[in-house]
Amino acid sequence: MAEKVTIADVARVAGVSRQTVSNALNTPEVVRPETRQRVLEVVEELGYRVNLAARQMRTGRSGLIAIRVDPVGDGINGSVFDRFLHGLTEAAAEAGHRLLLYTAADDHKEIAAFEDLLGAHEPDAFVLTSTHHKDLRTSWLLERQLPFVTFGRPWSELPDVRHPWVDVDGAAGTEAATEHLLAAGHRRIAFIGWPPGSGVGDDRRLGWSRALAGAGLDPTGLSRETDDGSVEGEDAARDLLAGDPDITALVCASDSLALGALQVARSPNPAWHAEAYRRIAVIGFDDTPVAKAIGLTSVHQPLTEAAARCMSLLSRALEGTPPSHLLLPPFLVVRQSA
Amino acid sequence: MAEKVTIADVARVAGVSRQTVSNALNTPEVVRPETRQRVLEVVEELGYRVNLAARQMRTGRSGLIAIRVDPVGDGINGSVFDRFLHGLTEAAAEAGHRLLLYTAADDHKEIAAFEDLLGAHEPDAFVLTSTHHKDLRTSWLLERQLPFVTFGRPWSELPDVRHPWVDVDGAAGTEAATEHLLAAGHRRIAFIGWPPGSGVGDDRRLGWSRALAGAGLDPTGLSRETDDGSVEGEDAARDLLAGDPDITALVCASDSLALGALQVARSPNPAWHAEAYRRIAVIGFDDTPVAKAIGLTSVHQPLTEAAARCMSLLSRALEGTPPSHLLLPPFLVVRQSA
DNA sequence: AGGCATGATTTGATCGTTCAAAGTTAGAGA
DNA sequence: TCTCTAACTTTGAACGATCAAATCATGCCT
Numbered sequence: 026m027a028e029k030v031t032i033a034d035v036a037r038v039a040g041v042s043r044q045t046v047s048n049a050l051n052t053p054e055v056v057r058p059e060t061r062q063r064v065l066e067v068v069e070e071l072g073y074r075v076n077l078a079a080r081q082m083r084t085g086r087s088g089l090i091a092i093r094v095d096p097v098g099d100g101i102n103g104s105v106f107d108r109f110l111h112g113l114t115e116a117a118a119e120a121g122h123r124l125l126l127y128t129a130a131d132d133h134k135e136i137a138a139f140e141d142l143l144g145a146h147e148p149d150a151f152v153l154t155s156t157h158h159k160d161l162r163t164s165w166l167l168e169r170q171l172p173f174v175t176f177g178r179p180w181s182e183l184p185d186v187r188h189p190w191v192d193v194d195g196a197a198g199t200e201a202a203t204e205h206l207l208a209a210g211h212r213r214i215a216f217i218g219w220p221p222g223s224g225v226g227d228d229r230r231l232g233w234s235r236a237l238a239g240a241g242l243d244p245t246g247l248s249r250e251t252d253d254g255s256v257e258g259e260d261a262a263r264d265l266l267a268g269d270p271d272i273t274a275l276v277c278a279s280d281s282l283a284l285g286a287l288q289v290a291r292s293p294n295p296a297w298h299a300e301a302y303r304r305i306a307v308i309g310f311d312d313t314p315v316a317k318a319i320g321l322t323s324v325h326q327p328l329t330e331a332a333a334r335c336m337s338l339l340s341r342a343l344e345g346t347p348p349s350h351l352l353l354p355p356f357l358v359v360r361q362s363a
Numbered sequence: 364m365a366e367k368v369t370i371a372d373v374a375r376v377a378g379v380s381r382q383t384v385s386n387a388l389n390t391p392e393v394v395r396p397e398t399r400q401r402v403l404e405v406v407e408e409l410g411y412r413v414n415l416a417a418r419q420m421r422t423g424r425s426g427l428i429a430i431r432v433d434p435v436g437d438g439i440n441g442s443v444f445d446r447f448l449h450g451l452t453e454a455a456a457e458a459g460h461r462l463l464l465y466t467a468a469d470d471h472k473e474i475a476a477f478e479d480l481l482g483a484h485e486p487d488a489f490v491l492t493s494t495h496h497k498d499l500r501t502s503w504l505l506e507r508q509l510p511f512v513t514f515g516r517p518w519s520e521l522p523d524v525r526h527p528w529v530d531v532d533g534a535a536g537t538e539a540a541t542e543h544l545l546a547a548g549h550r551r552i553a554f555i556g557w558p559p560g561s562g563v564g565d566d567r568r569l570g571w572s573r574a575l576a577g578a579g580l581d582p583t584g585l586s587r588e589t590d591d592g593s594v595e596g597e598d599a600a601r602d603l604l605a606g607d608p609d610i611t612a613l614v615c616a617s618d619s620l621a622l623g624a625l626q627v628a629r630s631p632n633p634a635w636h637a638e639a640y641r642r643i644a645v646i647g648f649d650d651t652p653v654a655k656a657i658g659l660t661s662v663h664q665p666l667t668e669a670a671a672r673c674m675s676l677l678s679r680a681l682e683g684t685p686p687s688h689l690l691l692p693p694f695l696v697v698r699q700s701a
Numbered sequence: 702a703g704g705c706a707t708g709a710t711t712t713g714a715t716c717g718t719t720c721a722a723a724g725t726t727a728g729a730g731a
Numbered sequence: 732t733c734t735c736t737a738a739c740t741t742t743g744a745a746c747g748a749t750c751a752a753a754t755c756a757t758g759c760c761t
Contacts, residue, residue: 379740379741380740380741380742381741381742382740382741382742383739383740383741386739386740393738393739393740394739394740395738395739395740398739398740417746419746420745420746420747420748421745421746422746423746
């Protein structure tokens with residue numbers, strides 16, 4: 026390790042006191058300009074860097090922002106989080122913070138992780154992802170008045186916004202996808218989504234039905250609910266197409282589902298239906314690398330922007346500004362599949 | 364924030380001194396068993412957690428391990444790093460450490476980031492990925508005797524191992540891929556890789572040529588060098604297949620390249636060659652979600668294990684054990700493409 | 702010239718932990 | 732009984748920064 030330069034060293038060389046150095050760096054306006062200039066020169070010359078552990082001990086601020094990473098999943102949808110994480114790392118760095126990673130298997134474990142972290146590394150704030158109904162984590166953090174932002178809106182009954190959040194307007198995404206299909210002449214457009222209860226899933230279904238309603242079409246019988254996954258998507262697509270010969274397009278709640286649906290759409294099995302080959306359009310959600318690779322039209326979430334916005338809301342929260350939120354519009358990336 | 368419990372609180376309640384509490388936790392063997400027991404009970408009861416900032420100030424250890432995340436790339440190969448990161452987060456947590464993220468655009472910037480970090484958060488160690496020839500980072504860290512491990516072997520001239528590293532045996536991977544093709548009866552097997560000079564790329568090419576040599580086959584004219592990317596892979600595949608009508612299989616240095624190659628292989632263009640449709644086998648590298656999605660046979664790297672091994676080598680390095688290294692074997696995941 | 706407000710800088714204390722050294726206790730041996 | 736050693740525990744200092752309060756300058760007004 027190189028020689029450590031402390032604030033006392035800088036003070037000695039600059040011929041001022043510790044506190045003046047501290048002020049020159051943290052509260053420049055209370056220091057006479059020429060003094061500040063001299064101090065800054067010495068800081069530069071000696072390569073002084075504030076020791077955050079010492080600062081943290083006094084001020085309680087660590088400069089850390091904690092965020093959870095999940096265990097390795099199927100990898101398809103995981104890329105969404107990863108892109109967000111990369112964006113957040115950069116945004117945090119610009120705001121003078123760094124990201125600290127932790128893991129947790131469920132809400133309760135995550136709250137235990139909060140306690141661990143707060144006792145040990147004392148992060149200044151948390152970033153939560155994948156919010157859901159009855160989210161224990163947000164209420165826990167709110168109770169303790171700990172600063173945090175969620176990527177994902179609060180899917181709760183409470184009407185008032187009590188914490189900052191950023192989200193992507195999923196309904197607008199599926200709505201745009203459905204309208205794209207309508208504009209292309211499709212009339213029977215089905216939806217493959219997740220079981221009701223997940224805020225994100227319900228929201229994405231809503232956009233689809235809204236678009237159909239806008240075109241005066243009846244969504245009855247055109248929706249399937251299944252867990253996320255490629256195989257599940259395949260089954261749902263097969264079921265839909267077999268049951269309704271007029272369906273010509275599928276909007277899916279994720280690229281995983283869409284990938285499965287696409288298998289069915291691209292290799293129609295005569296057994297489902299006796300009629301001639303139907304070309305089925307498929308649209309996914311998240312614009313993952315997989316979508317790009319296989320030519321799947323998909324709804325793209327502006328993750329880098331979302332990350333940057335999360336960070337700026339967090340900065341404001343750390344300054345004590347009352348919470349606000351932001352709903353970002355996604356956009357459709359049109360490829361071969363629709 | 365909840366009431367802070369300090370070591371002094373524990374000491375008071377347990378009726379011992381601060382230092383005894385500290386010893387009970389950090390050096391249990393010097394404390395009488397019944398004293399230790401009592402202390403631990405009080406620790407539990409009060410929910411005491413060591414304040415790492417204070418500890419760090421005294422011991423210099425922060426409990427942090429720093430790792431760089433790159434800006435969002437094409438996403439296909441990025442997933443390799445992300446899986447590694449997830450594994451590392453878990454492994455680090457088990458060893459009582461946490462991961463700290465930072466970004467940097469190149470080697471020089473990264474060294475500047477080292478300096479920033481060491482002055483500020485003082486990570487105990489670094490994990491470096493994507494090592495390369497003339498890696499400035501490793502020499503910088505070695506000079507200062509800072510603990511680190513690389514995921515990626517040192518691609519340098521120096522014969523002696525001077526730092527711990529973990530890597531996946533890329534040559535063994537492409538060799539296995541090639542042998543798989545040989546076993547399936549292929550005889551003209553081409554390789555699409557990166558320009559020479561990148562250790563990883565050269566290594567992967569080596570495995571392919573070694574397998575051919577082992578089967579008594581001549582690799583001349585069967586290799587193409589191009590930058591990474593789907594389009595590049597497509598061009599290279601087209602070039603190879605057009606130039607040599609006997610080629611029946613392609614081994615690629617990445618899934619990105621393989622994805623492009625697969626486009627060519629799956630939709631043969633009569634213009635390249637007048638003869639009948641050739642079914643071309645394609646094998647990629649990294650077993651990304653994309654490979655899984657499109658049925659691409661690919662070489663899988665044991666990333667979770669690699670992460671765990673990195674962590675254990677790091678733990679040893681922190682204890683002062685001399686550096687050692689590990690070359691993990693990858694394995695082939697066979698899908699429809701080969 | 703004296704008093705005073707204002708601005709700039711310094712001093713002493715403190716955050717919570719661990720190190721180093723000093724203190725205490727109990728048991729063995731003389 | 733007294734000494735000595737070994738085992739255990741306590742005490743004081745220090746890590747490097749910032750807060751709070753004190754000190755020192757300076758200029759303005761009466």
